[in-house]
Amino acid sequence: MLDIDILLQQVTNGLVNGIGYVLIALGLTIVFGVMKVVNFAHGEFYMLGAYATYIVTGAMGTNYLIAVPVAILVVAAIGVLANYVFFRPTRSQHEVVGLMSSVALGLILMNGVLFLFSAEPKTIASPFSDKVINVGPVFLTEQRLLSMVCAAFMVAGAWLFVTKTRLGKMMQATAQNIDGASLSGINVDRVYMTTFALGCGLAASAGALLGPLVSIYPTLGEWAVLKAFVVVIVGGLGSIPGAIIAGIALGLIEALSAGYISTALQDVFGYAAIIVVLMFMPQGLFGRRAK
């Protein structure tokens, strides 16, 4: 006796959340794929995107739709600076050094925001937050619909950028073989800077689009980076198609298991899915098998 309305609602919930997860995770997987750096501060850039949007809409009173791209650019710029300070100097060293560096970066960003804005939860003033629309029997707030549509565009845009543009192909080349890329005249430094800016920009866009759905606070990144890692590991480190499939799958699994099995176990099913996938495909769905 399946209530179709409720099924459609839960599937929609899952898709909206899922595409959000893809957007959060995409930057992380691209940064790893090209730079071979696991950026533990990735969640903090998501958080910065939310806060930047909050500042631009709040303090400056700007329209939300303008604030989002502004916030993305600002955070991408912060990313360029962060790359210069935290990753560039440690690049020649073992991967673990870059990893530790990213942990430090995350702590600094989180505490910086905590110091500047206090721990009090804030809301981003988006005019779409509270208006509910009905698509058939399904309830959606305008913000959720907007975030889903924009996220889809950004993911598609990132995919096209990486596969079709010259810079994107340079990123792919660097990802495949850094020495070969360098020898064929690619400015690896420039590629790394662009990649990191892209990664941070994508994380920030997720924060800007999803931020109005929740109250924002300085440790928001903890939640985001955890989702990102689940998606990236299941999808395969460095794989964009993997992140897309894994992200949407995670959203759907969470919504359907909460809706039809138990809301108490919602997170459990997501993690169980990782374990099952990794048992059979340790490199993730689309990752490259370690030799």
Next chain:
Amino acid sequence: MNIKLVIRYLSVAALGIAFAHGYAFGQGTVKIGVIMPLSGAAAFDGQTHVDAAKAMADVINARGGVLGGRKIEILPYDDKASAEESVSAARRAITNDKVDVLVTSMISTVALATKEITKDRILHVVVSAQHPKITEEGHKWLFRINETNQMRADKFSRYVCEKSGIKRLSIIANNDDSGRLELGIYPPIFEKCGITIAGTEMFERTANDFVAQATKIRSQRPDAVYVISSQTSQSAAIWKQLRQMGYQGKIVAGGNMNPRLVELAGTASEGVLGVVMFVDTIDNPRSKAFVDHYQKTFNRPASHIEGMAGQAIEVVAEGLNRAGSATNYDAIAAAIKGKPVDTIRGPVAFSSNGQANQTSFIVQVRSGKLYAVE
């Protein structure tokens, strides 16, 4: 001039000054360590505890302090909403910072762990964590200000059963010790008075998306949803998302209610029934002094959390004064349990296991403001 001798004399002098300085401070202020979540999603509520404690300390200090003129000093610590961090902070407070009293915990899991290390070491007042075991399995120097989950359930459920007209209820609770306990307490009480429990849903401490739960609740078609959530940011999100997913019945809030929550929830807060341990309309001079000072200092009205945190400091101050000491914990504990303590809510008595004998007020949100209903 022998330079070595000069240096030696100077170092001894410096050491002596440092010693005297530390010693003088020790004699000077009574240090109360306040351990609450100051970062993470619960940070707003945790910081509110600290702010209120400071405000009450200011008020008491202005009246002459404690123990014949010593001022109260509030030292805040971040427990990061975690048992391990709280225990670690408590150790630091006791050993390094030499606090005289600890006032801690809005989260039951954290309080249960922290009381284990304050046993036989220091006077410990738990402010808002509600699990009954905190005092049932506490220690001789442990006190607790808030009503327990059971006490709240008894009072609030009586109201829901007798006066609210609700016949079909869904419950959504935090997936932690306190939330699971309440899921055990409430359904039998409600069923006994003829209310059908349409469903029980849970969410994680770090969750910020509740649409799956909201959708499920909508499908259960209850008259009312009982929301058991202690974090302001989560509670606001739950109320909003319930409405956004098409739920149109009543919302009943257990666990936390305050003006900031009402503000964050916007239109979703209209008509919400809740419980608070303090309302700023209480008519006694102690309350007025506290409420005024808090408003002036922090630019917010004093509500649920502020009342409890303020009372915690009042109880400590009164206990110290009655016992005539900041460190004779047996005497202080006996003094607090011996006869009721005057607080901003009037006289409050404590049971032999340290539980405050006071219950909540029932309030309702109307046009963005809280009104006492009972």
